[in-house]
Amino acid sequence: MKKVAILALLLAFGCRKGDPDARPVVVFAASSLREAVADVAAEWSGKTGIVTHLRYEATSTLARQINHGAAADLFLAADPEWLKSVPTLARFDWLTNRLVCVVPREAGPLDLSKVGTLALANAEVPAGKYARAALERLGRWPPRRVIYGSNVRDVLATVSQGGADAAVVYATDAAVDPAVKVAFVFPEESHPPIRYAVGLLTEHGRALFDALNEPWLREIAARRGFGTPP
Amino acid sequence: MTSILLSLSVGSAATLLSLPPGIAVAWILERTRLPGRSLLHTLVLLPLVLPPVVTGYLLLKFFSPKGAVGQQLASLGMPVAFHWLGAVVAAAVVGFPLLVMSVTLAMKGVDPRLETVSKSLGRSGWSTFWRVTLPLCWPGVLAGAVLSFARGLGEFGATIILAHRIPGETETIPLEIYAALDAPGGEEQIGGLVGASIAICIACVFAARALDSWHRRRLELTR
Numbered sequence: 279m280k281k282v283a284i285l286a287l288l289l290a291f292g293c294r295k296g297d298p299d300a301r302p303v304v305v306f307a308a309s310s311l312r313e314a315v316a317d318v319a320a321e322w323s324g325k326t327g328i329v330t331h332l333r334y335e336a337t338s339t340l341a342r343q344i345n346h347g348a349a350a351d352l353f354l355a356a357d358p359e360w361l362k363s364v365p366t367l368a369r370f371d372w373l374t375n376r377l378v379c380v381v382p383r384e385a386g387p388l389d390l391s392k393v394g395t396l397a398l399a400n401a402e403v404p405a406g407k408y409a410r411a412a413l414e415r416l417g418r419w420p421p422r423r424v425i426y427g428s429n430v431r432d433v434l435a436t437v438s439q440g441g442a443d444a445a446v447v448y449a450t451d452a453a454v455d456p457a458v459k460v461a462f463v464f465p466e467e468s469h470p471p472i473r474y475a476v477g478l479l480t481e482h483g484r485a486l487f488d489a490l491n492e493p494w495l496r497e498i499a500a501r502r503g504f505g506t507p508p
Numbered sequence: 509m510t511s512i513l514l515s516l517s518v519g520s521a522a523t524l525l526s527l528p529p530g531i532a533v534a535w536i537l538e539r540t541r542l543p544g545r546s547l548l549h550t551l552v553l554l555p556l557v558l559p560p561v562v563t564g565y566l567l568l569k570f571f572s573p574k575g576a577v578g579q580q581l582a583s584l585g586m587p588v589a590f591h592w593l594g595a596v597v598a599a600a601v602v603g604f605p606l607l608v609m610s611v612t613l614a615m616k617g618v619d620p621r622l623e624t625v626s627k628s629l630g631r632s633g634w635s636t637f638w639r640v641t642l643p644l645c646w647p648g649v650l651a652g653a654v655l656s657f658a659r660g661l662g663e664f665g666a667t668i669i670l671a672h673r674i675p676g677e678t679e680t681i682p683l684e685i686y687a688a689l690d691a692p693g694g695e696e697q698i699g700g701l702v703g704a705s706i707a708i709c710i711a712c713v714f715a716a717r718a719l720d721s722w723h724r725r726r727l728e729l730t731r
Contacts, residue, residue: 338690363692395590400673402691425590426673426687440573441590441672 302329303486304349306340308356309429310375310405310448311474314499315354321498322489330486336403336429344479351483352490356430357404358475366477370491373474374505376449376466377408380437380458388444388461396421397436397445404472405430409446412469434458448472450503473507510676511684512704518592518680519661522599523653526607530656531649534611535637539620556605560665563601567670571597594671595678599660607656610716614648615641617727644730647723651716658712662705681705 307315312334319330333340337356344350344364354372355361361369381388398421399406406426413419425442427433430451437445438457445458452460478487489495496506536542537549555563571588572578581588588594618641626636642649664682671678673687681701688694688701 336690342690400687400690402694423677424674426675428673428687428690436590436672439568439589440578 301482302331303351303483304331304333305352305354305483305486306333306335306344306348306350307354308337308340308404308474309334309431310356310451311354311499312431313454314373314450314502314504317498317502318490318495319486322486322495326485326489328485334429334431336399336405338400338402338404339429351478351480352487353477353479355404355475355477356472357407358473360404361475361477364477364479366479367481368487369475369477371473371507372476372490372496373499374507375472375474375503376505377405377412377446377464377469377472378449378452379444379446379461379464380434380452380455381444381461382437382440383457383459385443385459385461390416390418390444393421393443395423395425395442395444397425397427397433397442399430399433399446400426400428403427403429405433405447408469408472412446412464415468416464453503474504511679511681511701514676514678515661515680516708518595518599518678519657521596522603522660523607523657525596526600526604526656527649527653530604530607530652531611531642534608534615535641537608538612538615539623539641552608553605555602560602560663561669564598564666564669567594567597567601567666571670589670590672590674590678592671592677595663595667595680598666598670599663600656602663602666603656603658603660606659607652610652610655610720611645611649614645614652614723617648617724618644619727619730622730644727645723647719647726651719651723654712654716654719658709658716661708661712 305315305319315332319332323330337360340353341355341360341363344353353361353364353366358371379388379390398409401407401410410419413421425436427436430447433445434447434451434455436442438455444461449460449463452458476487476490478484500506533548533552537545568589569575570577571581571594573582573587573589578587578589586593588597622644623636623640626640627633631639661680662682663680664686667678667680668683673679673683679687681704685698685701688698
């Protein structure tokens with residue numbers, strides 16, 4: 279009986295090892311990509327039958343996890359600088375975005391010089407870096423009181439929960455939260471260009487990596503409000 | 509450095525805030541036959557085992573700036589969610605079970621016959637509590653206060669949900685360490701904070717144990 283059990287275990291694990299394609303493709307994606315990447319992955323999995331495993335966090339957090347040995351096949355970063363900090367086999371620029379200031383839906387017109395509490399992403403999170411650059415450029419740094427969020431969706435939630443008068447997030451984030459509205463869009467030249475970049479971390483992610491670069495998948499992502507790089 | 513001082517101020521305020529209700533609850537649990545005591549006991553212990561993030565979420569729902577309680581407190585100039593007081597409340601709630609457990613134990617050690625004697629000599633129940641029970645168990649109460657202070661000092665989960673990270677206001681030691689870990693080169697900057705956390709907590713546990721054994725020695729004398 280014992281021998282049979284051991285044999286069964288060996289067979290079960292042996293089969294798994296023999297078929298590496300059965301392992302899901304692990305994708306680490308910036309928080310702001312949540313809906314877009316879910317759409318894209320569903321479309322791609324439907325076509326190829328390959329399962330994906332998606333994890334969303336701040337680009338900076340994901341980069342740290344990858345550098346600490348977290349097993350990911352693809353890294354979709356909100357800032358190419360962070361992508362450079364991890365070892366990649368190949369990479370390309372994928373999407374673009376805009377930076378906006380959001381306020382609660384019921385709020386009146388916004389005067390940036392009079393905002394009491396502003397929600398921002400941590401300084402090393404791409405959304406926080408872009409926001410600080412833009413606020414500095416507009417002469418609005420430092421804000422009176424800042425609530426820091428660990429990723430851009432955390433920042434968005436701070437406004438919808440009533441914790442801040444305004445927040446600086448991406449245009450695509452503002453679009454997914456009905457509790458907020460866009461007060462204004464930051465001028466594009468007020469911050470470094472917002473570029474999402476895809477990095478290939480293992481050969482196992484190659485098929486999805488190549489597919490992401492094709493127009494049909496890029497267009498599915500763009501439906502969520504992202505731009506495509508020139 | 510700011511976050512160390514802030515942690516100490518949040519922890520102290522939380523301990524002061526929870527001492528009166530903590531002593532009251534411990535007295536109810538230990539010295540009364542009130543119906544529903546076991547339910548009260550369960551509720552009191554809950555923050556000890558509940559995921560702190562769940563505690564924080566429930567507190568945020570209760571103190572939400574969009575809710576009635578949150579708006580009332582804000583209009584009184586005491587906003588809790590997304591403010592310093594939120595960090596205090598989070599620390600107080602998670603430290604409360606430790607306080608109540610210590611105080612209950614300390615009261616258990618006090619010989620009830622001494623209270624009976626006091627009452628038979630004409631002291632009221634209230635006066636007996638203040639003049640007999642509390643003086644006899646105060647080192648134990650202090651030990652519980654120190655433990656709940658140490659627990660509040662390290663509060664992270666409930667704090668980040670209820671108070672968020674606001675530098676100089678709610679950014680206590682654990683929140684600053686958490687933020688620094690994500691920053692490039694941040695790991696080199698947190699050595700002092702990690703050291704301070706360990707030092708403060710060792711001092712607290714040591715103090716709590718010393719107070720507790722002092723409490724036991726004092727009670728020996730009353731027997």
